[in-house]
Amino acid sequence: MKVALLSDCYPPRLGGIETQVRDLGRALLAQGHEVHVYTATPGIDEHRGRSWEDDEGVHVHRVTMHVPFGVPVNPRAPKLIRGELAEFDIAHVHMGVIAPFAHDLTKLSLDLGLPTAITWHSVLGQGSLTVLRQLGWAREWAQRGATLTAVSSMAADRVRAAVGDPGIEVGVLPNGISIPDWSLARGRRPDDAPVQIVTALRFALRKRILPLIRMLREVRRRVPEEIPFTATVFGNGPYLAPARALTTAEDRTWLNLAGRVARPVLAQTYADSDLYFAPTRLEAFGIAALEARTAGLPVVALRGSGVEDFITNEENGLLAKDDDALVDAAVRLVTDHHLRHRLREHNLTVPPAQGWDSVVQQSLAEYRRAGARG
Template identity: 50%
Template sequence: MKVALLTDCYLPRLGGIEVQTHDLAAQLVARGHEVEVFTATPGARGERHGVVEGVDGIPVHRMAIRLPWELPVNPLAPPEVRRRLRAGGFDVAHVHMGVVSPFATDLARVALGLGLPTAVTWHCLMERSRPLFRALGHARRWGAKGAALSAVSGVAAAAVQAVVGEGSEVRVLPNGIDADLWAPTSPPLRDPGAPVEVVASMRLAARKRPLAVLEVAEAARQLLPADRAMRLTLFGDGPERGRLEKFVATHQMGDWVTLPGRVDRDRLRESYWRSDVYLTPARLEAFGIAALEARTAGLPVVARADTGVGDFVTDGTEGLLAADDQAMVRGLVDLVSDDAVRRKIATHNRTVAPAQAWPAVVALAESEYRRAGAS
C-alpha cells in the first residue's frame, strides 16, 4: 500500500504531531508499505517550495513557503500537491489535524476531490474551537464523502463526533509508543530515607499549564508529614520558563525543585527510571504522549480525569485521576506518603505493556485505511 501522510507540521519541528507522524511513517514502512509525507514545515536547511527531502528514508515533500516565524501554512500548495498525488500512485491519504491546521484542511479537500481513500485523524481537543469547526462544516462534509474519521483518544473522538453528527462514525486511533524502548530493565533501587522523586515533562507553554505543576507540588508538600521529603524535576522549555523561575524563587522552592530545560529522549527516559511519580495537570490534553512514556517507564501517573490520559491510565491501576487541581494535590500526597500503593502501581506499569504499543496502533491505522477504501 502506498500512503501519503498529509500534515502541517513535521520534523525538524518538535511536538506531538511531528514525532507521531514520523514514527507512524517508520512503522508503516517496517510493515512493508511505501510512505511519503507532504508538509508545510521547512527542512532543517530551509528546504521548501516543493523540494523532496529524505528523512530517515522517508520522502518528505517540503511544501513550505517563506513566512514569519516559519508558520506551517501554504495556501498556494493545493494545485501542486494535487498533481503529485495524482501522479504518485497513492492508495490512501492520511490527514493529521491539529487545533488549527489550514494546510492539512486544504489537502484533505484535495485528496477527497481526487477520489483518493482518505483517513483523517485529530490530534487535538476541539473544546475551544468546536463552534468554528461546526460552522465551517468541513469535518462533516469529509465524513459524508467517505473519509474515515478518527481522533487520538476517547475524549477527542467524542468532541469530533459532536461536530460531525450521527452521519459518520469517529473512531479512536491512538498515538503509539515503542514500549520496549521505554520499559525499565529492572526495578529502581531506593534508599528508604531518600526523597520521593516527582517528575514532569512538557513544553513550557500556558496551554500545558506548567505553572500548575509547581502549584500542585507546592501545595502537596505543605500537606506531607515532616518526615516525608519530596523533590520535583520539571523538564522542558518554552515561553513560560521565566514565570516558573520567578514562582520558584518567590516561594523559596529552589532547594527541592529543578528546571533542567529540554533534554533528549535518552536522558528523559533514564530520569523516569530513577523517579517515583509523574505529574501532569494539563486540561486540554487530547492524548498525553509524555504521560504514556512515563507510564511505560514504570511511573504512577497523576493526571486530570477529563483528558486523553484516561485512555491509558485507569484510576488506581496505572495512576490516580483527579477531577481538579485540588484533587490532584490530594492524589500526589497519597502517592508520596504511601510507599505500598506507589510500589504496587509502579510494579503494574513496569510489567504490563500499554495497549498503545506500536504494533497494535499501526494495525489500527491499516484498519482505518481499509475503512476509507471501503467507503
Template identity: 45%
Template sequence: MKVALLSDCYLPRLGGIEVQVHDLARHLRDAGHEVEAFTATRAASGERKVTEVIDDIPVHRLAIPLPGDLPVNPFAPPELRRRLLDGGFDVAHVHMGVVSPFAMDATRVTLGLGMPTAVTWHCVLAWAAPAVRTHGYLGRWARRGAALSAVSDVAAEPLRAMVPGVPVSVLPNGIDVERWVSVDKKPHDSVRAVTAMRLAVRKRPVELLEVMRQARALAPGVDLHLEVLGEGSQRGRMEKWVEQHGAHDWVSLPGRLSRHELHQRYVESDLYIAPADLEAFGIAALEARTTGLPVIGPHHSGITEFVDDEVNGLLVDDDSQMAGAIARLARDEVLRSRMRRHNVQTQPRQAWPRVVDETIALYSRAAQQQTGG
C-alpha cells in the same frame, strides 16, 4: 500499500504530532508499506520547497516564508495535488491539530482527487468546536467518504457530537514499548515527581508549580521534588515563580532532553504528573507509565486511555485533588510500589505493532467509504 501522510507540522519541529507522524511513517514502512510525508514545515537547513529523506522516509516540504516559521501555506494545494497524482498513492492520512490549515487544504485535495482519505485529530477541539460546527466541514468530509478518527475517546467525543451517526474511531498514538520498559530502580531518600511537556500555556506548567507547592504542604514529612522536562514560552514565568517562592531546592527545569535521557529520568523518578486539562492523549505520560511510573492527571484528559484510577495512577477533577493525590502517593510507598509493579508487568495496548494494525484497518475503512462499499 503506498501511503501519503499529510501534516502541517513535521520534524525538525518537536512536538506530539510531529514526532508521532514520523514514527508512524517509520513503523508503516517497517510493516512493508511505502510511505511519503507532506508538510508545510521547512527543513532544518532552512529550505522551504524541497524533498528530503529522513530515516528512509521521503518528506515533501511545501513551506513559505512566514514570521516564526509558521507551518502555513495557502498556496500549496495545486503543487500538493500534482505530487499526489504523480505519486500513485493508495491512501492519504491527514493529521489534524486544533488549527491546521495545511491539513484542511490537504483533505480537500485528496477527497477532490477521489483518493481514500483517513483523517485523525490529535487535539481536543474545545474552544474551536463552535467554529468547526459552523463551518460544517466534518459533515462534508464524511459525506465524501473520509474515515474520521481521533487519538482518544476524549478527543473523539466532540467530533461524534458534530456528525451524529458517522463513525469516529479511536486511533491511539503509539510507542516503542521496548524502548521504555523499566530497569532496576536505585533507591533514594526523596520522592521525585517528574513531568515532560512543551512549556506552553495550555499545558499548565505554572499552575503545576502551585499544585506541587500545595502537595508539599500536605506531605510535610516527605522530601518531595519536581522535575519539569521541556522547553517553551512559559519558561520565563516558571523561573520567576521559582525565584519568588524560593523553590530552587525542590524544583528543577533542565530543559528538553533526548528520548534516552527522558527514559533515564523516568527510571530515577517515583511518579509522573500530567496537569494539562485539554490533553488529547499524553504520549509522554504513556512513556512514563510504560517505564513504571504511576501517573496523576485529570479524569477528563486523554490519559484515561492508559491510566486506570487506583490501579496504575490516580485521576482527579481539579487542582486541589491533584495536590492531594500527589501528597498521597508521596506518603504511601506501598501504593507507589504496587502501581509501579502493575505498570512494569502490564504492557500498554498502544504498542506500535497493534497501532499499525489499527491504522491499516482505518485505511481499509477509508477505501470502502470512498467506493461506497
C-alpha cells in the same frame, strides 16, 4: 501500500503531532509500506519552496513558503502536489485545531478520489468546535468518504460534536509508543532517597505551567518533613523563562525546571523516579504520561482528559476530579510507599495497549475502511 501522511507540522519543529507523524511513518515503513510525508514545515536549513529528504527511509516532502512568524502554511501546495498525490493508495491527514495545510490537502485528496483517513490530534475547544460545526467541513469530508478519528475518546467526543450528525462515525486511533524504549531497568536506590516526582510538557499556556508550580508547592507543604521529595519538570517553550523567574530560592532546593532533554535521558529519569504528575486539562492524548506509565511510573492525572484512555484509577495511577484532588492524590502517593510499589508493579508487568505494532494495525484497518468508503 503507498501511504501519504499529510501534516502542517513535522520535525525539526517540536511537538506531539510532529513526533507522532514521524514515528508512525517509521513504524509503517518497518512493516513494509512505502511512506511519504507532505508538510509545510521547513527543514533545518530553513529552505523555502519544494525540497525532499530521506528521514530513515521515510520520504519527506517539504512544500513551504515565506510567511510571517514561520507559520506552516502554503496555499499553493494543492496545485504543486496534485499530480503526485494521485499516485498514492491512501492519504492520512493529521489535524490540529488550526491546520490550514491539512485542510487544503484533505480537500485535494477527496477531489482526487483518494481514500482519505483524518485523525485529530488536538482538543477542539468550544470556539473551534462551534466554528467547525457551522462551516460543516468535517461533516462534508465524511459524506464524501473520509473516515474520521481522534487520538482519544475525549478528543473523539469533541469531533463528534463538531460533526453534528450522529449517523457519522468518529473512531479512536491512538498515538503510539515504542515500548522497549521506555521499559528500562530501574537501578537500586537507597532506602532514604527522596521520592521523585517528574513531569514532561511543553511550557505553553494551555499546559497550565503556573498552576503546576502552585500545585507542586502545595504538595511540598503537605508532605511531612521526614519524607524528602524532589520534583523535576522537563520541557521547553515560551513559558519556561517566566516560570523559572517565578520560582524562589526555597523552591529551587527541591524543584528543578530542567528544560528539554533527549528521549533516552528522559526514559532513564523515568526509570529512576517514583511518580508522574500530569496537570493538563485539555490533553487530547498525553503521550508523555503514556511514556512514564510504560516506564513503570504511577500517573496522577485529571479525569476528563485523553489520559483516561490508558490510566485506570487505583490500577496504574490515580485520577482526580480537580486541582485540589490532584494535589491530594500526589500527596497520597508520595507518602504511601506500598501504594506506589503496587501501581508500579502493575505498570512494569502489564505493557500498554498503544505499542506501535498495535497502532499500525489499527491504522491499516482505518486505511482499509477509508478505501471501502471511498
